[in-house]
Amino acid sequence: MRGVQEISGYAAEAVGRPDQGYKVSYDLKFIRAVTEHSVRELFTKYSDLLWEPGRHKYNVTSFVGEIDEILLGRKFSVFSQETLDFVLGTLRERGNSNATMNRKMAALSKLLRKAHKMGDIHSLPEFRRQKERAGRIRFLEPYEEQVLFAALEKRSPDCKRLAVFLVDTGCRLGEALGLIWNDVSADRVSFWLTKSGRSRTIPLTKRAKETVCRSVGGKGPFKMLSQVEFRAVWNEAKAEVGLGKDDQVVPHILRHTCASRLVQGGVDIRRVQMWLGHQTLQMTMRYAHLATNDLDPCVGVLERTGT
Numbered sequence: 001m002r003g004v005q006e007i008s009g010y011a012a013e014a015v016g017r018p019d020q021g022y023k024v025s026y027d028l029k030f031i032r033a034v035t036e037h038s039v040r041e042l043f044t045k046y047s048d049l050l051w052e053p054g055r056h057k058y059n060v061t062s063f064v065g066e067i068d069e070i071l072l073g074r075k076f077s078v079f080s081q082e083t084l085d086f087v088l089g090t091l092r093e094r095g096n097s098n099a100t101m102n103r104k105m106a107a108l109s110k111l112l113r114k115a116h117k118m119g120d121i122h123s124l125p126e127f128r129r130q131k132e133r134a135g136r137i138r139f140l141e142p143y144e145e146q147v148l149f150a151a152l153e154k155r156s157p158d159c160k161r162l163a164v165f166l167v168d169t170g171c172r173l174g175e176a177l178g179l180i181w182n183d184v185s186a187d188r189v190s191f192w193l194t195k196s197g198r199s200r201t202i203p204l205t206k207r208a209k210e211t212v213c214r215s216v217g218g219k220g221p222f223k224m225l226s227q228v229e230f231r232a233v234w235n236e237a238k239a240e241v242g243l244g245k246d247d248q249v250v251p252h253i254l255r256h257t258c259a260s261r262l263v264q265g266g267v268d269i270r271r272v273q274m275w276l277g278h279q280t281l282q283m284t285m286r287y288a289h290l291a292t293n294d295l296d297p298c299v300g301v302l303e304r305t306g307t
Helices: 039-050 055-070 081-093 098-117 142-155 157-169 173-177 206-213 227-240 253-264 269-276 281-290 292-305
Strands: 002-007 010-015 023-027 188-191 200-203
Touching: 039 055, 039 098, 055 081, 055 098, 081 098, 142 157, 142 227, 157 173, 157 206, 157 227, 157 253, 173 227, 200 269, 253 269, 253 281, 269 281
Parallel strands: none
Antiparallel strands: 002 010, 010 023, 188 200
């Protein structure tokens, strides 16, 4: 880890790992005073600017707290590559998967880039994405959707409406809850508050139109609900229909289900990317293996050449 501070008018650079102490060297060319910050202090300073309130910000708060704890709360004005490698190594020792490490590093990178832009730190390390294994994507079968949505409706018709809207639009829960009436037209919906920061407009299915039309009053079609309320009803409903032990049956599965149905129905990956609002095509490619119909002509070729 490297930290820079002014000592008697000279620049002193502390080099080393937080758990092994520091070796101090002096650079006579660097004379100006430097203010140092811990990761937690930078988060307190910029979190409201970088992340909107909600579950994602809650997770980021946890990520940043863990990284600050790994660094023993040390303050710095230079976040070196050595420091980043130390954090990554510690996370790996703690059993973090590559996917989890990528999420934590994405939060740290966003925070440090903001701090660097504002002059709080003077150099940035290179963040390299860890290679993730392609995991199996869980989505709802039609019969699972039917029984789960029926259980939702028994508890809350509004929650059932929202679930139908989520599975037919593929939007994120926060995107649906953030809708106001100006975002909805007769046959389209526009999402302005998105994870990527990019707005998108998609057409509505007949079912999705009905869910919006059944909403009465309020500032938006789903403003009567909160994430906490919807998740609570969701968990009760999935337990009732025998899915309580499946930790992948969370509200986000409706987005996976929408994407899977689009790909299985022959919609090309680029259009699926636009529909879901994925920032990169790589994110949408997770569903590409479901387009099995594209491979059907291969069978005929092989059968002809094999005779």
